[in-house]
Amino acid sequence: MLIRKTRSVTSDGKEEGIAMPNVHRRAFLKYAGMGAAILTAGSIASCSSDEDGGMVDEGVSLGTGDVSVLNYAYALEQLEAAFYTQVVATPYSGISDVELTLLTDIRNHEIAHREFFKKALASGAIPNLTVDFSSINFSSRDAVLGAAKTFEDLGVAAYNGAGKFIKTAEYLVLAGKIVSVEARHAALIRDLISNGSFASDADAQGLDFVKTPQEVFAAAGAYIKTKVNTNTLPK
């Protein structure tokens, strides 16, 4: 099956209501549909030439075209929002007032990002993902900040890698508006771990991380219980 539904069933069993369309959303979906047609053609080629049998169509579909890229971002924002919600609900031992304030800010930003994608994608949005943070000791400052660093650096790398796949100018700008905020988070978290490490992993050309969706899901997969089908993401 080459053209898949953008959404199968939500993780909590609820059907999501279709919000009132507005002009922006309708225009966006029109563009996204155009992208989907082109990308579907692309995936025919990649399926037929794929001889290692790696294409398993299982799990939540991200959709195609710009919808798939935005759902990819939505999945990561769900992960980050859930993580910081837990951090703020059960602060690590010895947390300072300043740290709690700034981590609460980050939680609120990630929730804003998550809810934005949910609204913008409307009926094309993937369901709520189930996360698994059982490997993270939330009472330990080192463990929490270490995981936060992983998530933030991964988020930056993901947006940097996804930019070139976005076909709709307005959504490229939006990704740009979000990625720099993720980079600000990453810098702070790194400085809390070790002051001065805000950008210490830039390469010799002064460039930040960049990762493909496949690389990002390979790294984030350990924290996402819901099976996500990444086959429709642009490569």
Add this chain to the structure above:
Amino acid sequence: MNLQNIFNEIEKIDPEINERLDTRRDAMKQFRNIGRVLALSALPIALGSMLKKAYGRTPADVLGVLNYALTLEYLEAEYYSTAITRTSLFPNAASLGAFTTIANHENAHVTLLKSAITGAGGTPVTKPTFDFTGGSLNLKPFQDYPTLLILAQAFEDTGVRAYKGKATVLMENPAVLTVALQIHSIEARHAAHIRYMRRNLTSAPQPALKPWITNAENNVPAIQPVYAGEDNQVQAGVTITGIASQVDKAAATEAFDEFLTEDQVLDIASLFIK
């Protein structure tokens, strides 16, 4: 409708579509092959030559963006490079270390952009003569540490907003767009750190200042144009304030960095160009 029908339909409108696609595909394939054997330092040249291979010519608007970016990187590179020669200005090793890290990045960006422009058949703009007193602003960043940080913050936050404003011009050039995004997020990391340094100043701490931009707030009137429009609460028709109980106006504006137009950026930069 099958794939061939789609191409046939397009061909009625654009008779050269097949030729165009073939050329582009060849260029992409060639670039991937080159990429496998390229050393890291050779990347900017490869970027430039790919531009020419894919399009036969280098689009003037892409070169324009690269030169625009180069101008801003010249400014930042000279600012930080000058600052780190005044070692007594810095209160501790950490602050000098941070400025050294940033100086290295900005100088690397200058080298990268110049090589990319040259490789694409363009001519890099020459480095302007800078005046970091800001003319009539009469600032003394290299004599006064808090002022040094204020201007650094202004340059970093401007840089982030400038790159963001040009992303869509680079859409047709995935390799160049990706490099621009990688510079953009490094500038955001710099901005966050400089803001955090100002927050924790011993002499005049700024406890309200966070690594992110709240509303369009800034307590230094001279650099207020850097924050124009940062209080936007609506993204792609979606109102962010109140989108969830945790998201008040401050959070909504912090969560999205806004872009600046080239005119807005050049108005800011021109204060420091002789």
